[in-house]
Amino acid sequence: MTTRRVNLNTESVDNYLKAIFTLGGPDEERVTSSALAERLGVAPASITNMLQKLAASASPLVEYERHRGVRLSLAGRRRALEIVRHHRLLEAFLYEVLDYPIEEVHDEAERLEHFISERFEERIATKLGHPKFDPHGHCIPEMDGRMPKQVSRPLTDIEQDGKFLVDSVSDQDPLLLKQLKAHGVTPGARLHFARPSQEEFVLRAGSNSKALRLSRTHAGTVRVRSAD
Ligand SMILES: [Zn+2]
Known part of the structure; x- marks a missing residue:
């Protein structure tokens, strides 16, 4: 049967689109091949190869120029949003209903997202009361692909000490997520943030929790918004 091969193909195309979407951030900036290579754990040569294919198809999924990086076409964006919706709804389901x-x-969502039907997706959404955010605090795109722009900043962009609300945390590093959780740093939590020097990022969630010091890389994965 050829179905399996088609599935695998689709799966890797979907992973590319999703990675470009995520790395581009809220302003949908161009993404470099090296950033994609790192995210997908794929050799840069294969990245170039795939991007050229995606850009050359009848209705191109990406706009790609070798030295300027890549961004999604309208069709690519639509497809990326669909897969992101699957992914984030699955995460919410696993978290809320199955207590992951x-x-x-x-x-887990990374594995399942390619295989669920539209019906299954709709069932999850209904069961959860059409959630707007996944457990990491990321917006779940609506059925028609609409997604409000999240106004937040990574901790690394904040120069002043102060109080903030945790907007979202990255879903990429399980160990870091565990550590953040242990310190009460989860979406919606109130945070006291201090920056004693350029390379020091100190946070305290709630009043009696222990202070947590993060490296620049880790601090960049926590996004906050102002507390008032
Ligand atoms: Zn995720």
Whole structure:
């Protein structure tokens, strides 16, 4: 049967589209091949190869120029949003209904997202009361692909000490997620943030929790918004 081969193909195309969408951030900036290579764990040569294919198809899924990086076409964006919706709804389902810990939902959703039907997706959405956010605090796109723009900043962009609300945390690093959770740093939590020097990122969630010091890389994965 050829179905399996078609599935695998689709699966890797979907992973590319999703990675470009996620790395591009809320402003949908162009994404470099090296950033994609790192995210997908694929050799840069294969990245170039795949991007050229995606850009050359009858209705191209990406706009790609070798030295300027890549961004999604309208068709590519639509498809990326669909797969992101699957992914984030699955994460919410695993977390809320099946009691998966937050650090485990991403990998599981990564496996399932390519295979669920539209019907299954709709059932999950209904069961959960059409949630707007996944457990990491990321917006779940609506059925028609609409998605409100999240106004938040990574901790690394904040120069002043102060109080903030945790907007979202990255879903990429299970160990870090576990550590953040242990310190009460989860979406919606109130945070006291201090930046004693350029390379020090100190946070405290709630009043009696222990202070948590993050590296620049880790601090960049926590996004916050102002507390008032
Ligand atoms: Zn995820």
